[in-house]
Structures are given as structure tokens and as C-alpha cells.
Amino acid sequence: MDENQELNERFEQLTQALNETDIQKFREVFLDLHIYEQGQFYQSLDESQRQIVYTYLSPKELADMFDVIEEDDEHMTEYLSEMRPGYAADMLAEMYTDNAVDLLNTLDKKQVAKYLSLMPAEDASEIKELLHYEDETAGSLMTTEFVSIVANQTVRSAMYVLKNAADVAETIYYIYVVDTDNKLVGVISLRDLIINDDDTMIADILNERVMSVHVGDDQEDVAQTFRDYDFLALPVTDYDDHLLGIVTVDDIIDVIDDEAASDYSGLAGVNVEEVSENPLKASSRRLPWLITLLFLGMATASLISHYEELVSEASILAVFISLITGTAGNAGTQSLAVAVRRLAISDDKEKSFMRTVIGEVLTGLVTGAVTGLTIFAIVAVWKQNPILGFVIGMAMMCAITVANLAGSLIPMLMDKLGFDPAVASGPFITTLSDLTSVLIYFNIASLFMNYFIR
């Protein structure tokens, strides 16, 4: 693609400028890049090259780039620790507060204290304020760099305030209106300011029905509000309606991505976010799950072992074990996915709890009946043994119903107990359903034992 080619050329120019220590050429090309592309280039360098970059760029210029870099914690810590502490502190002070806080949260407390002591007192206190908000809340997402005004002024004077704030504010497209006690009383968009006359009073065009989120709200709920209302930013308040900060849509996109990846990871029983290509590392992350499930699977094996005599008398039973466990596992995975999704989008979890579980069990009965009838017909024809077909079909129906019950009940209970429902992963449900399916299968088979052996 043309754009990629052009970018590669620029990256080559930059590398050349670094090698030739041509600071002027480097700055010219580098500062003309979009900050995301600056980050891509920076991340492609080795340490000795990065050290040159730190001498070529001001803390403010580096801060703009760091505002958009998305890297794992390990690398971020490395970048910070290789800078002169004073330079790093200045850069942190120049970053948007929310991003600086995210970066500092990857360090240990001693390091954080060091950087805070090295930066201007005002910046340090802004950062300190945000540092103590809990992870995954509105407070941890918000920035304090917003524009707020009082209602008792004209559009002209508000535009003047905005002009002065435009350099530091993370967004200037919403202006929040507060009373003298800093309580949020309204919002006005830059669009409103632009279409109204300069002499209009803010109080007259102010939107008083301002949506806001509380500082302790879960980030998923905040994301849901953005999705529903199509906002570009939302104000964050404390329980007394004081305006504390704003959350912007770019941070919300990251939240939506993270939540989606974590739901997806849960369903697969593997963390897809840390996609490492090193098979040893990958194995060490997947093995705990596999081995845990292996022991659960051993329970199933010892259950079958318990029925070994039955199997030796009727080895035909062994033929259908994997069919029944497999089909029930598939059904359970479907239920699990639906239940986790329902939890994510439901406003009234109490109500959806019972409805989902009952709905899934009924769905299990219906799908189980159809699947059971199908397998009954197949076995009756294939093995010329309708009673065996009945046993397999009956077991299939019960196993699917129980798998649907487990698939929906377990995530719902997890959620009720305050855990992330996505932790009830697909592999866990299928392995658990293996156990119940085998139990059901052999019990039904025992009952009819005398009828289908010929």
C-alpha cells in the first residue's frame, strides 16, 4: 500500500538521521509524523538508539507520543527506567494525567514516589489524586484536564476560556458548567457555542439534563453509557455531584476491546491478550488450566472405571461415550456463551438470573429431545437395536439439559458472588459436563441393561 510505503521511507530517514546524529533532520521528520506513528518508530528502536531520541526530543514532545503508546507493562517500565529520572518525571508531568497514572501504576511505590518528588508540585498533586482510584472504575479512566465554566457569562467569554484551555484539555468539544461549589449543573457542546451568537448567555443555552457517571462506577457500565448515548466524553462526579474529571471515548474503546478480549479468553480458557509466539511461554500459561481440567477429567474416568464391569459385558456402550459427552459439551458451551452475554448487557441482573437459567433448561429440553430422537433413529437402524437407541437418546436428552443448566447457572452464580462470570470458561463447562453426562449415561444404561444386550 502507498501509505505503508511512505511510512517505511520516513522510518528509514529517521534511522539514518539517528545514525548520522543529524538532530535537525530527525526532529523535522519525526515531529511531522502522527503521534501513533512516532510511537511505532520509537518501539522499533534498541536502547542505544532510544537514548539518542531522549536527547533529541523535549519531555513534552516525548509525552505526546507516550500518550498513545500501547505496550505491555514490562516494556513501559523499561522505557521509563532507562531515562534520566528528571527527564522521565518531566515527561510524566506533561502527559495527560490519566495516561501518566496508568504508566505509574506499572511501577512499584518507591519508584512512583521518586518521580512525583521530581516533578512540579501542581502536576504531582493532580496525579496523586488519581492514583488512589480503584482499577476498572470510572475514576481510573478519567482525566482532570477538562474545561469547566460557570453559567453566568456570555458565549464570547466562554470561547475565550476555551481558547486558553485548548492546549492542555484532553477534549474541548464539551464544556462542563459548574456552580460556585464546583457542582455539575449542565453541559454545553462546542457545537452549541459555535451556532449561537457571541452575546448569548451560557445559562440560556445550557443543557441541564447532563448525564454523568460516578467515580466508583464499573468501567463496563461507563462503556455501556457511551455506547447507548454516543457521547464523545462523559463527566465524572463524586456522590455529592462535584465534578472530578472526564472520561473520553478513546479510553472507552480500549475498555470495550479489553472486555471483549477477556470474555473471549474466558470462553476459550486461554488468555488471548498475551499472544506470545514462544511455545514454552505459551505452554506455561496454558498448562495450569489443562492440568486442572485433567484432574476433573480423572473424576469422569474413575466414574467410568466404576462401571467397567458393565462395559465389559456390553462393550457397545463404549462406542457412544464420546458422542454423548461431546454433544452435551457443545450444548453447554452454547448456554454458557448466551448466559455470559446476557449478563454483560442486562440492566436488571436479578430478573435475568432466573429467566436465563429457566430459559436455558427449557432450550436444553427441546434441543435434547430433537437430538435424542435423531440419535435414537440412527442407532435403531444402524445397530438394529431400538432399546439401545432409546438408552442413548434418553441419555443424550438428559445430558444436554444438565449441560445447559450448568452452562447458564455457573456464570450467573459467579456473577452473583462477585466474580467475573467469564471465568467459568468453555473448557471448564465441557469437562464438567463430561462428568455429568457419563453419570447419566451409565445410570440409564444400567436400568435397561437386560433389555439391550442380546
Place this chain on the structure above:
Amino acid sequence: MDENQELNERFEQLTQALNETDIQKFREVFLDLHIYEQGQFYQSLDESQRQIVYTYLSPKELADMFDVIEEDDEHMTEYLSEMRPGYAADMLAEMYTDNAVDLLNTLDKKQVAKYLSLMPAEDASEIKELLHYEDETAGSLMTTEFVSIVANQTVRSAMYVLKNAADVAETIYYIYVVDTDNKLVGVISLRDLIINDDDTMIADILNERVMSVHVGDDQEDVAQTFRDYDFLALPVTDYDDHLLGIVTVDDIIDVIDDEAASDYSGLAGVNVEEVSENPLKASSRRLPWLITLLFLGMATASLISHYEELVSEASILAVFISLITGTAGNAGTQSLAVAVRRLAISDDKEKSFMRTVIGEVLTGLVTGAVTGLTIFAIVAVWKQNPILGFVIGMAMMCAITVANLAGSLIPMLMDKLGFDPAVASGPFITTLSDLTSVLIYFNIASLFMNYFIR
């Protein structure tokens, strides 16, 4: 919550106003709501109530609300068909073009032609232009309501253009600069306009390195650009760089949501987007998958049937069938999830193809070896039979490696053939892996048959 209570109260006032046919009160309360809340109220009504609403609100007022309603196609079609055709056409004309197009795409061609013929010619031609873009491309996401200017003017005159366009444009926060041939030459943000003096020439402050997407680009790639660069809007161009429209961040959030839900649905083998609480409907959607997989499972069953004699001689073999198929299935699901994710975030799919598959096979060998050794030790102790333990462990290792191969290779091939890799669902991989696992297991068992039977 207070906000919910307040909203409920307003909804009650509105219902009362409808019942009392108090148009003034209705309009006062309704138009004071956020458009998303208006939509919630509207969707809670029955048809006779909605008919009153259509007489109380202008097409423009209804259009604002319809711009944010997210409902399934069935309901949207119902809403449109119950309005007077002329009213519906006026409303469609007043909506943002991209949303009107989305709505029209749910109707059949005849209906679309009817509405287009009833609306003002200019609006109809704007909509027609967008109607023929393929689904899930930048073209299908874009709107034509943007602000574009030529470079040869001052900030003051640009602000004047903006002021006039603010009413209809979907965003005014980026202004796109074009040459006389309507080719995109740069971009300027409203923030830039505000911080610069009124007499500055646009040409002097213009950002010429404007990112854009092509009209045929896949919506996933467009979303990735938004994520990387934190844009609020992106211009869409044809292959000759002519500016055709813009994509805004609110549409991108919907895309990200849809893509996440579809990946998640794929992994679970169930469409979680259509979360219906009716068990019959739910069953009818899940059964095709379950029955298809049942037939694949029958292949596994007939394979075991082929080895029935072996099982009747050594019924102990039956004990470990579900353990081996289950564990291999879990490993295959992990591989699948990682491969699908890698495809989603990879820029160079050719390169990642071989690396992912080889990486997953190596990971399979390592996890398989560890899991195999574990089960060898357990069986050797539990059943006092090290040779049986060796058979199970060996089968486990091979089955896991093959499951990892299938889990990574199948989505990669799907992608290469132009299908959505997420279609290679988790249930499909586990059911397929049941088959290969059983094949591996009984073949290894046959080889060592004479050694472990005592």
C-alpha cells in the same frame, strides 16, 4: 438509582400525556429527553400509542430519535410500515444519511424505491449514492454530512462555513480540506481553528498528512485505524483520493461490538447477538449446529465401534476415552482462540500463518508432553499398570498436538480462502478433535494391546 427513578417518572408523565391526548405536555417532556431515552420510551409503546406519537412529532424530531435507535430489523421494518408513507419518507430524509441507508437496507427493493420517490430529490440522491456500497465496508459506514473547505481562506471564513454547516453535519470537529477537484489535501481540527487567530490562512495551519480510508476497505481495518490513532472521525476516499464521506467514532464502536460478538459467537457455536428468551426460537437456532456436529460425532462413534472387539477384551480402555478426547478438545479450543485473535490483529497474515501454526504445534508438543507425563504417573499408580499409563500418556500427547494443529490450521485456512475464521467454531474443533483423538488412542492401544492386558 436516582437517575433511573427520574427517567421512570418522566416516562410515566409521557404515557399519561398520551392517554390524555395532551400534545403540549407530551412535546415538552419528550423533547427534553436525550434522544437515546426518547428511543427507549418509543420502543416501550404499543402500536396505537406510537400512532399518536407520529401525529405529535415532526418527521425531523422523529428522525433525531431514529438516528440512535438500535433494534432488530424486524421491528424497524414494522415501525416504518405503520407510518404514513409520506411521513416515513420525510423522516428518512431528515436522518443522517448513513443511518437512513442502514434502515432502508432492511427493506425490500420495492419499498426502498417507494420511499425514495416520496422524499426531496436531493436527499434521495444522497441516499441512493450510499445504498450501493457493500456491507461491512467503509462505504457502508460513512455519511456524506461532513464539512469540507478549500485551503485558500482565513480561519474566520472557515468558522463561518462551519457555523452554517453545524446544523446538518454529523461532526464539526474535523474540517476536511479539498482542492478544486474535490481531492482530499488535508485536515484541520476545530481545536486548531479555535486556537489560531481569525486572520490566519487555512493553508498555513493545515495538516497535510491526513489519514484516510478507501471506500472499499473492510470495516475491521477501519476500526483498527480508529483504535490506533484515537480519531473521532476519518475521511473516506475513492481510489483517486476524492473525498466521498466520513466515518465517525460512534459507528466504529458499533463495529467493534459487532466484531467482538461475532468472534465470541463463533467460538461458542451460537449467535449470542440474537438473545431471545423464547426456548423454541433459541432451540431452532442452535439445533442445526448441534445436529451437524452430532453427525460428525457419529463418525467418532463408528470409529470406536470398529474397535469394539478391542474394548470388549480390554474394557479399561473405555475408561480413558472421555479423558483423552476432553483434554485434547480443551487444548484445541485454546489454539483456536489464539489463532483467531492473531488473525484479527495481524498486519502481515502471510507471515503469521506459518508462525502461528508451527508455534501452536510446538506448544501442543510441550503441553502434550507435560499432560501426558502427568497422566502416565497417575495411571501407573492408580491402575498399577505402567504400560497402560504409557499408552494413555502417549495418546494424550499425540491427541493434544493434533488438536493444536487443527485448532490453528483450520481458522488460518478459512481466512486464506476468504471466509471469516471465526466460523471455525470451538464446538466444531472439539468434535473434530474427538475423532482424531479416538483414532490416535485406539491405534496406539492396539500396538501395545498384548502388554497391558493382564
